[in-house]
Amino acid sequence: MQRVGFVVFPGYSIMGLAAAPAFELANLVGDAPIYDIRFVSEHGGAIRTSAGMSVDTEAFGDSAFDTLIVGGGTFVHPTTPGLLALIRKAATQSRRIAAICTGAFVLGDAGLLDGRRATTHWMYARELQTRFPDSAVDVDRIFINDGSVWTSAGMSAGIDLALALVEDDLGHEVAQAVAKKLVLYHRRAGGQSQFSTLLDLDAKSDRIQSALTYAKQNLHRPISVEELAEAARLSPRQFSRVFHAETGQSPAKAVESLRVEAARVLMERSRHPIEVVADQTGFADRNRMRRAFLRAFGQPPQVIRRNARGALDAANA
Numbered sequence: 001m002q003r004v005g006f007v008v009f010p011g012y013s014i015m016g017l018a019a020a021p022a023f024e025l026a027n028l029v030g031d032a033p034i035y036d037i038r039f040v041s042e043h044g045g046a047i048r049t050s051a052g053m054s055v056d057t058e059a060f061g062d063s064a065f066d067t068l069i070v071g072g073g074t075f076v077h078p079t080t081p082g083l084l085a086l087i088r089k090a091a092t093q094s095r096r097i098a099a100i101c102t103g104a105f106v107l108g109d110a111g112l113l114d115g116r117r118a119t120t121h122w123m124y125a126r127e128l129q130t131r132f133p134d135s136a137v138d139v140d141r142i143f144i145n146d147g148s149v150w151t152s153a154g155m156s157a158g159i160d161l162a163l164a165l166v167e168d169d170l171g172h173e174v175a176q177a178v179a180k181k182l183v184l185y186h187r188r189a190g191g192q193s194q195f196s197t198l199l200d201l202d203a204k205s206d207r208i209q210s211a212l213t214y215a216k217q218n219l220h221r222p223i224s225v226e227e228l229a230e231a232a233r234l235s236p237r238q239f240s241r242v243f244h245a246e247t248g249q250s251p252a253k254a255v256e257s258l259r260v261e262a263a264r265v266l267m268e269r270s271r272h273p274i275e276v277v278a279d280q281t282g283f284a285d286r287n288r289m290r291r292a293f294l295r296a297f298g299q300p301p302q303v304i305r306r307n308a309r310g311a312l313d314a315a316n317a
Contacts, residue, residue: 001036005065014051016071022162029177042082072101079109098150100158108132116146121154201247207232268308
């Protein structure tokens with residue numbers, strides 16, 4: 001059995017515990033149980049979370065963990081000497097150490113982020129980079145794996161991190177099955193931006209959300225307003241009116257934003273020529289994609305790719 005330890009401390013955000021069911025369900029989905037899940041704290045006993053609920057924990061002790069996961073709080077908590085000692089000891093004993101949200105500051109205090117790429121909640125990314133200048137903080141990622149150290153953005157991104165750890169152990173099919181049991185629409189990849197176009201659009205109704213989901217699944221080809229209206233089960237005229245009322249954008253503008261988001265991920269994570277990226281994300285040609293990038297980011301696709309590679313090279317240097 002692989003021992004997975006969740007490090008809990010006073011004021012710990014209860015959302016960090018949402019990562020635990022990924023390992024629990026993996027025990028049911030896989031061929032045999034693989035994870036022994038423990039909750040640990042510096043002194044053991046009941047630990048009160050930020051939401052007021054208490055979690056029963058074991059004291060750190062001499063137990064060794066295959067994977068140790070440090071959660072975060074609703075703000076950056078000081079790292080106690082006992083917690084610092086645990087993390088540094090785990091760095092020599094554990095196969096993996098992970099941090100959710102502001103838990104990255106604990107890893108930084110222990111020196112585990114030096115020379116590594118890392119992420120955290122976007123609200124604290126600048127502070128993380130300032131406090132640990134030898135790390136390469138990438139705010140625009142859901143989670144990052146750099147060797148034996150894993151970090152994630154805040155809140156629900158901890159679930160994506162946990163699913164990625166399960167996939168690292170048991171493969172893609174098991175991770176997908178766990179995601180399905182968690183009733184997740186899909187498992188987000190680490191390269192996905194913390195800033196989501198779908199979240200920015202903030203559709204209120206299921207009908208408009210269905211249309212946006214349809215658009216995101218069909219970005220590789222032209223998408224008409226009539227198709228989106230059909231996906232929303234509205235007439236084209238009614239759809240356009242409701243869509244603008246809910247999102248503040250026209251359907252065409254929203255689809256372009258989704259295309260730009262998808263194209264940016266491809267530009268940063270692949271070596272596909274720009275023409276291929278433009279084709280796969282539904283832009284008619286590279287010039288149209290370039291104009292869309294300039295409107296969205298103020299930079300052309302080549303600069304976005306060059307900056308992403310530069311950050312990766314710096315982290316690996």
